[in-house]
Amino acid sequence: VLTGPDRKPKKNYFLSNDKINYMKIGRIAGDLIRNPILGCQDKLVRVINGDNVLYSVSVPAPITVICQYKPEHYLYGCSDGSIGLLHLGREKGENLWNFHNSNKNSITAMKICNFGRSGGDDLILGRDDGSIEAYSINGVTELTGEPFGKASAGEAITGLDVGPIRDPGVKEIVVTTFSGKLITFWDTKLLDVNDPKIREKKDAKAKALKVELTKLKEIVGQTKKSKMPEESNIQLSSEVTQPANARMNIVPSDAAYQLVIESQACLLYTSDAADDTPCVDLGGRRIIKKK
Numbered sequence: 001v002l003t004g005p006d007r008k009p010k011k012n013y014f015l016s017n018d019k020i021n022y023m024k025i026g027r028i029a030g031d032l033i034r035n036p037i038l039g040c041q042d043k044l045v046r047v048i049n050g051d052n053v054l055y056s057v058s059v060p061a062p063i064t065v066i067c068q069y070k071p072e073h074y075l076y077g078c079s080d081g082s083i084g085l086l087h088l089g090r091e092k093g094e095n096l097w098n099f100h101n102s103n104k105n106s107i108t109a110m111k112i113c114n115f116g117r118s119g120g121d122d123l124i125l126g127r128d129d130g131s132i133e134a135y136s137i138n139g140v141t142e143l144t145g146e147p148f149g150k151a152s153a154g155e156a157i158t159g160l161d162v163g164p165i166r167d168p169g170v171k172e173i174v175v176t177t178f179s180g181k182l183i184t185f186w187d188t189k190l191l192d193v194n195d196p197k198i199r200e201k202k203d204a205k206a207k208a209l210k211v212e213l214t215k216l217k218e219i220v221g222q223t224k225k226s227k228m229p230e231e232s233n234i235q236l237s238s239e240v241t242q243p244a245n246a247r248m249n250i251v252p253s254d255a256a257y258q259l260v261i262e263s264q265a266c267l268l269y270t271s272d273a274a275d276d277t278p279c280v281d282l283g284g285r286r287i288i289k290k291k
Helices: 196-227
Strands: 020-030 033-040 044-049 052-058 063-070 073-078 083-088 093-099 107-113 122-127 131-138 149-152 157-164 171-177 182-186 244-251 256-263 287-290
Touching: 020 044, 033 063, 044 083, 052 093, 063 107, 073 107, 107 157, 107 171, 122 157, 131 157, 196 256
Parallel strands: 020 063
Antiparallel strands: 020 033, 033 044, 044 052, 063 073, 073 083, 083 093, 107 122, 122 131, 131 149, 157 171, 171 182, 244 256, 256 287
């Protein structure tokens, strides 16, 4: 249902050939005409006029978010982490450019603002891994390949906006996250990607995670021993050590992180944990969840 210039509701119907990931309303067919711009899963951007497709534009990957930059120019983010720019004219559209940086996680939110660093417009975007990136935009034909600032919300970002909140003279980034959190960042909180201290912080965090993983492995080992039946003919050699692999997964349905520890040793016997299906996967590996 669209409201026209006469303020009377107009009902239109359109059935897309594939899932619609994002919709943006823009004045494409005329200054007084509002057209839905659909980013679809089949890697097409469809501009709708009434009940029909005015035209479509092919893009390299499924679009997940669209943001108007200038009249007839729209920035977009994709599920493969790439960013691009569309020119949507009255009769036809064109994909002007598309590029990837080192982050391949899906883009979930975008906003144009001016932090005053580059003297021009800046692009702020959020991703499903919780990262926030700030890019300088020079005109409509160029975008720097790497962000000038970064931050992290710690979990998937579902929405993003920019504006003054606590101080009228200071712009802040406001994000909503998968678990329902509302987090604000201001310009000075965006990490300078050229700062060597960032690498030190990452190394320290990685070291702390390794220590925590070692402790979890010890707990798992103790748990397996306690679950072994007292009377058993199974003998495990204490001289043989089996390597263990671990990975952290996001479980959207539970709003939780899932730590999976894999070891060949757990396949040498069957414990009562194998009957607890939520805690053991098909390979007999115990699953530990941390919320």
